[in-house]
Amino acid sequence: MLELSAVTAGYEPRRPVLRDIDLDVEQGESVGLLGPSGCGKSTLARVAALLHRPESGHVVVDGETVHDWRYRAPRELRTAFGVVFQQPRLSADPRLRLAALIAEPLRAVGRTGEIPRRVEELAATVGLGAELLARRPHEVSDGQLQRACLARALVLRPRYLVCDEMTAMLDASTTAALVAVVEDYRRESGAGLLAVGHDRTLLERWCGRTVHWSQLTGDRGGDRAQDLEPAGRTAPGTA
């Protein structure tokens, strides 16, 4: 189980964008987190994926308490997460061909021998042909790049997937297709999912359980005038 308890986090001292949040995701469970733009849900997603150190509170992953975040987090913990952000261009190294992009986390953990087979498998799963795999990010569309980013998130077979507005830039059919990829993976692997977004129809259709941000904050949060959460910039599995 992924447990967040009493998490307070932000970007400037004494100006937390979220306060005292509790949220659990069981193994195999899919949780949709709904909230308005700028409420802090992306920040919470980054804390959950060990990409942002909270000011206070606890994160426990399958019984193991997290003490360090980002590149300082122990490898077994870091690699337990696959993360997909809203804007693939911000989390894709522009120099890498899509095949190398998908393989990035494997290379980072030194499992280079698995690269050819895994990239081939995952490219088929997310629907990228050989021709697209040889291109660089600026030579593909956003949807094509997001397919590659989803493949990258799955390449280490994570125990938890954190999808922050994964489909916000995608058309209806690509959205349905990528959601199906995530769900197939979960069914087969038993992974847990935290899907963050603001499309109620989508999250309710996708996830077993949806919670609204206001339920987590007791209506304290969601101050849209604040609108402080920055767009995710860290590439998962790199660092």
Next chain:
Amino acid sequence: MTPDAPATPDPVLAVRGLSVRFRMRGDTFVRAVTDASFDLRLGECLALVGESGCGKSVLASALLGLLPGNAETAGSAHLGDTDLMTAGENVLARSVRGRRIGLVPQSPAAHLTPVRTVRSQLEETVRELTGPPRAEVRAAAERAAERAAFPADHLDRHPHELSGGLAQRAATALALIGDAPLLLADEPTTGLDRDLVERTVDELKRHTGDSRALLMITHDLAAAERIADRVAVMYAGRIVEIADAGDFFGARGPRHPYAGRLLDALPEREFTPIPGMPPELTALPDGCAFAARCTRATERCDRLPAFENSVACHHTLEVQRA
């Protein structure tokens, strides 16, 4: 669009037979846009929709003269007297981008200059495009922010300190500064929640008014339904249907089978992806590009369907229904 409508003024934008291909390694070509034709009139909003990678953004880049060096184009796109396809970079940079076409970009956070605050970017654009007296630049930039509902107390932030929604509004504010007659919005509502989507597109529609035209590229069919007068559906680089938005989203529904399946993929409808993938744009089939995924395909579909009566299909949905 009606045949016996009173003489309509010239369109703001007239696109004819526009094609874009990218030359790739080994002399293959990515045919990103093929033979696109449409008009856009004053006061009109045209929504361009279609599956990821179908060529929407490339079409927008072509209109702006922002294609990369390996692109080759054919056809024309007249903005008034200027053919955007043949105008030189000088003309495009000096008198088209920002001044006659305002661009609301697809990845606002990536489009904004990362090392500079929103205020300084707005002020620079104000100086460049409207050249007001020095003392008024600051106020003009603040008004620009206001028009796009960008909060004044965030003006001194850098792009990475903004949520997706705020970055989008900053980009919209930049696009409106030059008072261009054509607004080109590439996915202007990406990452916004429903309230903000509605506010943003209503705002774009309001800015369009009677004195501008809006070309909105979007994957958000609800946003398109909300403000579009007409809808153009793109598939594998071709426009396969252009329809009145009321008809398209209403009882009549789409006429092209692909458009029908795209609507069905919505989570409020079937939530089923269209099986398979669009063809690689390096190896387009000779016939209808949708045939491999189309349940209505017949032998006739091995021949390319002509774009007639606003749709390119041998077996349109209404014909079968009638």
